[in-house]
Amino acid sequence: MTLTTGMSAKQDYDCVVIGAGVQGSFTAYQLAKHNKKTLLLEQFVLPHTRGSSHGQTRIIRRAYEQDIYTQMMGEGYQLWAQLEKEAGVTLYRQTGLLVMGPETSGDYPLVKNTLLKNKVPTVILSRDNFHQHIPNVVLSEGHGALLDVTGGVLFADRALKAVQDQFQKLGGVIQDNEKVTEIKPGPVVKVTTSGGVYQARNVVITAGPWTNKLLAHTGFQLPLEVFTHGESVRSVDGFQQPSSDPSG
Numbered sequence: 477m478t479l480t481t482g483m484s485a486k487q488d489y490d491c492v493v494i495g496a497g498v499q500g501s502f503t504a505y506q507l508a509k510h511n512k513k514t515l516l517l518e519q520f521v522l523p524h525t526r527g528s529s530h531g532q533t534r535i536i537r538r539a540y541e542q543d544i545y546t547q548m549m550g551e552g553y554q555l556w557a558q559l560e561k562e563a564g565v566t567l568y569r570q571t572g573l574l575v576m577g578p579e580t581s582g583d584y585p586l587v588k589n590t591l592l593k594n595k596v597p598t599v600i601l602s603r604d605n606f607h608q609h610i611p612n613v614v615l616s617e618g619h620g621a622l623l624d625v626t627g628g629v630l631f632a633d634r635a636l637k638a639v640q641d642q643f644q645k646l647g648g649v650i651q652d653n654e655k656v657t658e659i660k661p662g663p664v665v666k667v668t669t670s671g672g673v674y675q676a677r678n679v680v681i682t683a684g685p686w687t688n689k690l691l692a693h694t695g696f697q698l699p700l701e702v703f704t705h706g707e708s709v710r711s712v713d714g715f716q717q718p719s720s721d722p723s724g
Contacts, residue, residue, distance in 0.1 A: 573627025
């Protein structure tokens with residue numbers, strides 16, 4: 477990636493995107509595809525593991541409780557396929573996604589209804605079919621299981637590199653290792669970083685937990701809550717491992 481070693485002169489862009497994770501990188505890529513002169517800023521050296529866009533894989537699916545997400549993912553799959561074609565790399569592996577839960581309560585019936593209503597390729601597994609495919613797990617009475625056939629994994633690190641590469645091929649500029657120190661609003665927004673000063677008519681902030689720190693200069697704050705979640709799973713409601721005791 478392009479590194480800035482000293483304070484550069486003021487540069488003008490149609491849009492500056494702050495934060496080069498998957499959301500920021502895709503935003504910059506789409507802007508460049510629409511012939512917008514775009515700068516993508518990242519405070520760390522790329523690639524890095526300081527955000528939430530790194531790693532080998534991420535789940536992709538159409539199995540959601542709400543229609544809006546299931547419908548949005550129809551376009552999402554098309555955009556991933558388009559990027560695969562443009563970049564010439566495999567980004568998605570279709571594996572199917574197993575969804576299980578109580579048949580009449582919780583998330584399972586909502587997911588099932590959403591998939592069927594939106595005509596997503598879905599396989600409803602009977603208890604016998606479930607046992608044939610997953611012999612080491614017992615599906616309890618009153619519980620259902622289905623397969624979102626479109627589900628699979630995205631290769632996260634590979635996808636991020638692909639979208640950033642395509643962005644640059646479209647004329648986009650990436651400046652990593654540049655921390656934003658000030659955003660001055662106005663008809664033309666001025667963005668000051670550790671390596672330069674940039675101007676743009678529009679600024680997009682996709683900085684995750686650093687968002688409010690960036691917005692401190694504007695007097696505007698988002699109601700963000702950062703929390704840590706830890707979980708140790710010993711059993712899953714509705715499922716039980718077959719007894720290892722030969723007597724049953």
